[in-house]
Amino acid sequence: MSTAQPARDVRHTPDTRAVEPARRRRPDVRQSLVVGVVVLALLAIPWVLGTYAVMTFTKILIFAVLAMSVNLLTGIAGLPTLGQAAYFGVGAYAGALTAIHVSELGLVQLVVAVVAGVVAALLTGPVAIRARGVAFLMITLAIGEIAYSAAGRLHEITRGTDGLSGIPPVVAVPGAEGLRNQGFIYYYVLAVALIAYVLVAILLRSPLGLTLRGLRDNEARLRAVGYRTDSYALAAYVIAGGLAALAGSLWASSQRFVAPGDMGFQVAALALLCVIVGGVGSMWGACLGAMVVIFTRDYLGQMGFASGPLLLGILFVLAVYLLPKGIAGGPRQWGGWLRRLRKGAAGEVEV
Amino acid sequence: MIGWFDQNLVSMVDGVAYGLLLFTLAVGLSLVFGMMDVLNLAHGTLYLAGAYTAYALSDGSWTGLLIALVVGLLVGVLGGGLLAAAVAPLQGRGHLDQAALTLGISFIAAEIFLMFFPAETLSTAPPTALAGSITVLGYTYPLYRLVFIGVAGLLAALVYLAFERTSVGALVRATVADRDMVRAMGVDTRKILFGVFAFGAVLATVGGVLGAPILAPGPHVDQRVLVLSLVVVVIGGLGSVRGALLGALLIGQVQTLGVALFTDYAPFLLFGAMLFVLALRPQGLFATGKTA
Numbered sequence: 001m002s003t004a005q006p007a008r009d010v011r012h013t014p015d016t017r018a019v020e021p022a023r024r025r026r027p028d029v030r031q032s033l034v035v036g037v038v039v040l041a042l043l044a045i046p047w048v049l050g051t052y053a054v055m056t057f058t059k060i061l062i063f064a065v066l067a068m069s070v071n072l073l074t075g076i077a078g079l080p081t082l083g084q085a086a087y088f089g090v091g092a093y094a095g096a097l098t099a100i101h102v103s104e105l106g107l108v109q110l111v112v113a114v115v116a117g118v119v120a121a122l123l124t125g126p127v128a129i130r131a132r133g134v135a136f137l138m139i140t141l142a143i144g145e146i147a148y149s150a151a152g153r154l155h156e157i158t159r160g161t162d163g164l165s166g167i168p169p170v171v172a173v174p175g176a177e178g179l180r181n182q183g184f185i186y187y188y189v190l191a192v193a194l195i196a197y198v199l200v201a202i203l204l205r206s207p208l209g210l211t212l213r214g215l216r217d218n219e220a221r222l223r224a225v226g227y228r229t230d231s232y233a234l235a236a237y238v239i240a241g242g243l244a245a246l247a248g249s250l251w252a253s254s255q256r257f258v259a260p261g262d263m264g265f266q267v268a269a270l271a272l273l274c275v276i277v278g279g280v281g282s283m284w285g286a287c288l289g290a291m292v293v294i295f296t297r298d299y300l301g302q303m304g305f306a307s308g309p310l311l312l313g314i315l316f317v318l319a320v321y322l323l324p325k326g327i328a329g330g331p332r333q334w335g336g337w338l339r340r341l342r343k344g345a346a347g348e349v350e351v
Numbered sequence: 352m353i354g355w356f357d358q359n360l361v362s363m364v365d366g367v368a369y370g371l372l373l374f375t376l377a378v379g380l381s382l383v384f385g386m387m388d389v390l391n392l393a394h395g396t397l398y399l400a401g402a403y404t405a406y407a408l409s410d411g412s413w414t415g416l417l418i419a420l421v422v423g424l425l426v427g428v429l430g431g432g433l434l435a436a437a438v439a440p441l442q443g444r445g446h447l448d449q450a451a452l453t454l455g456i457s458f459i460a461a462e463i464f465l466m467f468f469p470a471e472t473l474s475t476a477p478p479t480a481l482a483g484s485i486t487v488l489g490y491t492y493p494l495y496r497l498v499f500i501g502v503a504g505l506l507a508a509l510v511y512l513a514f515e516r517t518s519v520g521a522l523v524r525a526t527v528a529d530r531d532m533v534r535a536m537g538v539d540t541r542k543i544l545f546g547v548f549a550f551g552a553v554l555a556t557v558g559g560v561l562g563a564p565i566l567a568p569g570p571h572v573d574q575r576v577l578v579l580s581l582v583v584v585v586i587g588g589l590g591s592v593r594g595a596l597l598g599a600l601l602i603g604q605v606q607t608l609g610v611a612l613f614t615d616y617a618p619f620l621l622f623g624a625m626l627f628v629l630a631l632r633p634q635g636l637f638a639t640g641k642t643a
Contacts (some may be wrong), residue, residue: 080447127626130633134390134446135589138581142625143552145578149618263572269454276451310462320441320448 007140025225042190047181058186058254060294061193065247067274067286068200069240074272075281076204077134077236078216082268083140086124086147086243087117088168089263093151096164096252098177104171104178106188117245118238129230132219144268151260163259170253179253189250196246200283203239211247212236270297273312277319278325286328360490362611363604370498370603372565375558376576378595379551379585383506385527386547387592389438390449393457396575397552400426400460401559402475402568403468409563411479423560424553431552435545440615457573465570472569496566502561507596510554514592523547541567557616577605582621586628588635597636598628 008064046054055275066088094116095109102108129141151158158164169178172188179185203209212234214222223229251257261267270293296315301308323329366453380394401423408419416571437456441448475493487492514520518559526543527535534540559568566572587594601624628636 074447080450082450114449124622127622127629130629131585134450135585137390137446137450138585139625139629142578142582142585143622145574146618146622153615153618229629265578269458272451272454276447280447307462308460312460313455313460313462315452316458319450320455324448327376351371 012073016108019177037045040178047188049337051182051291051326052161054182054186056294056298058182058189059298060291061186061189062254063271063274063290063294064190064287065196065250066244066271067290068196068283069243069247070271071275071278071281071283071286072200072203072212072243073236073240074275075232076216077210077212078219079129079133079233079236080137080272081140081240082127082265082272083128083142083144083147084240085263085265085273087241087244087252088267088271089147089151089258089260090120090241091117092156092252092262093248093260094245095249096167098257099252100164104168104282105174106170106172106253109253110192110246111172113245113249113252114170114242118242120245121238121241125234125241129233129237140266141268142342144263146265148260149218151263156262158258159259164252165257167252167256167258168217169256185254187322188210189254192246192250196243197283197287200243204283207294208232208235219339229337270312273316273319277315277323277326279323279328282326282328285326285328293325294348314329359608360418360605361492364492365496366604366607367600368500368565368603369496369607370600371500371507372558372562372599373579373602374507374582374596374599375503375554375562376386377587377599378417378507379547379554380580380588381595382523382527382547382586382592383551383586384584386523386530386544388446388452389546389548390446390591391434391438392450392453392553392577392623393434393460394453394478394551394555394580395573395575396457396460397430397555398432398559398566399428399464399574401463401556401575402563402572403559403567404556405560405563406468406475406568409475409478409560411476411482413478413480415420416478419560420557423556427556430551430556431549432545434552435548445483458499458579461570461573468568470570472567472572474567475563477564499561499565503558506554513594514589558641579621582625584635586625586635588632588637591635593636594635601628 022275045057049057054110065085069087070081070084073081091113098109098112102112116140124143128136128143131139154160156288169180170185170188171178172184179188193279210234211222211227214227215229215232215236219229222232248262251262274289274293276289277292278287279285293312293315296311297308300306300311306314319326358451358540376394376398380391383391385390404426405416405419405422408422413538420488434453437452438449441452443483481495483494484491485497486492512520512602522533523543526538526540530540533543566576579602583595583598585598586601587596587598602621605624606617610617613620
């Protein structure tokens with residue numbers, strides 16, 4: 001059929017481009033400049049900052065990957081999750097056990113962790129994707145909590161609440177020595193995180209990524225058009241599970257200790273907070289959110305005027321009230337917020 | 352078969368007590384969500400507030416328990432009112448914002464608790480008169496659990512009857528089913544919503560006061576309680592009192608009988624129960640016709 005009208009196809013090509021300017025536009029100079037500066041700044045961190053700051057930035061990068069996983073489900077596919085810590089934990093334990101028993105090579109650990117995360121998501125996902133919206137959130141929360149208590153009880157594998165220690169330093173390149181220096185560990189994590197970011201960006205521009213957005217925006221219509229939406233929801237769940245497990249493996253390599261607390265509710269809540277602070281649906285927003293959240297907990301929390309969790313709680317509340325679209329929503333929302341405040345002061349009630 | 356019952360009857364009775372405790376928690380969560388479309392992730396915090404109240408005030412005497420109950424009631428009204436007020440500006444903003452807000456509030460509350468109470472699981476004694484064990488037909492039970500089953504069972508029956516048989520209950524059910532229609536009939540649904548929010552909160556805090564000897568207060572107990580209540584709500588169906596009761600009793604058995612019989616697999620039993628129910632009925636046992 002398509003061979004019958006080649007001329008029309010050619011004539012129509014410019015039109016489709018015009019319809020999707022946001023997706024098809026060439027990367028402009030300013031954007032590439034920002035990307036370049038960010039990458040350079042990330043590369044410079046171990047040269048300019050002290051060990052504690054480099055450690056904090058390592059954690060930020062890992063949480064950025066975890067936040068991307070949460071955002072893929074919550075922001076892109078519209079499936080709000082509080083259970084990604086489970087797959088983060090599965091990846092952390094899988095990576096750590098591989099490092100101890102099989103191979104000190106980073107790539108092997110990452111692959112095993114991702115496979116473990118994918119398998120775990122394949123086993124649990126079908127239950128979660130039966131639901132949407134809040135019910136999905138509830139079920140993922142339950143999955144996370146169950147994974148947490150399982151990690152505490154499966155003593156032969158996880159050594160229970162004592163945690164897995166004695167994880168050897170990760171070897172980045174075959175034949176090289178294990179990474180002990182905090183700066184080198186940072187670079188290892190940075191490299192994997194950047195690759196993960198690029199892969200997620202490619203995924204989001206792929207037909208699958210667009211379908212997942214459709215799942216979020218109008219599932220009924222998508223199903224009516226003939227898509228098996230449950231399969232796409234499961235695909236999103238499994239990819240997000242693998243991504244969370246990747247972050248977990250990086251966590252095991254950088255901390256060299258894994259305990260059930262690493263897959264606890266706090267981690268899941270923290271990852272969701274990263275996404276909300278950064279702006280739901282935006283991947284760079286999620287990464288920026290991770291920076292704000294970890295900085296608040298590990299830096300402001302250390303300064304002594306309030307504990308980390310208390311500050312995080314306050315950050316949650318402030319983010320919801322003041323930044324409805326997150327950091328990625330831009331300064332425009334602040335204008336709206338001020339206007340609303342003025343309106344409220346003028347006695348107008350918003351319904 | 353009789354031998355099996357013989358060995359596990361005590362666990363099963365424990366399970367009933369645990370299940371009724373879960374019901375007092377889950378029913379508020381379920382109704383508030385079913386009606387207001389509000390997901391309250393600070394619900395476990397309300398239980399914890401009640402349980403800490405019991406720890407602080409319940410000194411083993413009846414007076415102590417009574418004072419703890421009254422204070423717990425006030426804490427519930429106050430906490431429920433505050434939560435309802437905090438969530439009110441988020442109408443129409445979606446569940447994620449509600450989840451984040453109530454989660455943030457629960458984080459803040461947990462830190463405030465830690466300023467007043469030690470960071471460990473605190474054992475709370477039941478009233479001295481109920482502290483011992485009792486032997487019925489050759490089985491020995493902790494007396495408090497039996498009394499708790501009686502009290503919580505009464506509470507559950509009252510909630511159920513109020514919901515199913517009174518006109519206020521009918522109004523609440525109508526609001527769950529179709530808020531706009533009830534509003535169109537001239538009823539101020541906001542008052543009902545607020546009332547149910549406060550009622551659910553009071554049930555959670557009073558449940559905390561009474562449940563402290565069973566599920567002791569401590570760090571992270573709020574999250575455990577929240578997860579258990581959410582599982583009950585998912586199993587029972589959102590916004591259904593009957594579903595909450597049945598789901599709670601089921602999870603109570605899974606958590607006690609299951610732990611006694613299959614100790615190693617206990618965490619997976621909870622998931623398994625949820626899986627089983629959702630596989631049969633994706634909307635929960637008693638769906639209200641509302642989808643999440």
